[in-house]
Amino acid sequence: MYKIFIVEDDPVICRAVSEHLALWGYQVRSVRDFSRVIEEFTDFNPHLVLLDIGLPVHNGYYYCQELRKRSKAPVVFLSSASDNINIVTAIELGGDDFIAKPFDLTVLTAKIQAVLRRAYSLQGSVNLLEYEQALLDLGAETVSGPKGKQELTKNEFRILQILMENGGHTVSRSDLMVRLWESESFIDDNTLTVNVSRLRKKLEAVGLGGMLATKKGLGYQLG
Numbered sequence: 001m002y003k004i005f006i007v008e009d010d011p012v013i014c015r016a017v018s019e020h021l022a023l024w025g026y027q028v029r030s031v032r033d034f035s036r037v038i039e040e041f042t043d044f045n046p047h048l049v050l051l052d053i054g055l056p057v058h059n060g061y062y063y064c065q066e067l068r069k070r071s072k073a074p075v076v077f078l079s080s081a082s083d084n085i086n087i088v089t090a091i092e093l094g095g096d097d098f099i100a101k102p103f104d105l106t107v108l109t110a111k112i113q114a115v116l117r118r119a120y121s122l123q124g125s126v127n128l129l130e131y132e133q134a135l136l137d138l139g140a141e142t143v144s145g146p147k148g149k150q151e152l153t154k155n156e157f158r159i160l161q162i163l164m165e166n167g168g169h170t171v172s173r174s175d176l177m178v179r180l181w182e183s184e185s186f187i188d189d190n191t192l193t194v195n196v197s198r199l200r201k202k203l204e205a206v207g208l209g210g211m212l213a214t215k216k217g218l219g220y221q222l223g
Contacts, residue, residue, distance in 0.1 A: 003047050076112065
């Protein structure tokens with residue numbers, strides 16, 4: 001699970017962002033004491049930082065430079081000071097992206113996903129698969145969507161993993177069973193149907209209803 005550290009002094013924005021990202025399966029923490037931002041960052045050791053510019057004690061530029069001395073975790077600036085000078089300054093001081101306030105939470109999530117993908121996929125340490133609004137945690141074997149997170153059984157997890165790896169392409173029932181056999185989780189044709197039905201209900205529960213489509217006579221695909 002990726003950890004995100006929020007350095008933002010507006011409690012309304014901070015709460016809204018925290019609650020939204022938690023629904024997507026991220027572990028989120030915001031600054032409690034602005035005189036101890038660096039200490040709290042070090043203690044949490046996040047994968048990504050959301051950083052405002054206008055802050056108590058020091059501004060975001062100062063914190064970005066200090067964080068860069070200690071970590072390679074990407075920094076995404078969130079600020080209403082979105083003129084070209086501030087954007088250029090933020091990037092030159094080590095920021096990885098800049099999102100102007102006010103922002104849409106869906107856009108923010110997409111930006112965060114993109115930055116995390118760039119930062120960690122090259123290191124071979126990505127523990128998440130994503131497709132559209134779905135996030136599959138490969139370590140915890142959970143799926144997250146707009147309405148929360150669900151734990152998956154071993155078979156449900158493998159089925160969803162295979163479908164996500166194939167994107168929007170159809171995967172035949174026989175291919176699914178072969179892959180499940182390879183993972184030492186052999187299931188027959190009827191049991192595959194039952195597992196797909198249970199997986200579909202869990203996807204619906206996290207706001208991903210209709211995502212898993214049955215292609216009659218062919219197999220399954222994500223749509």
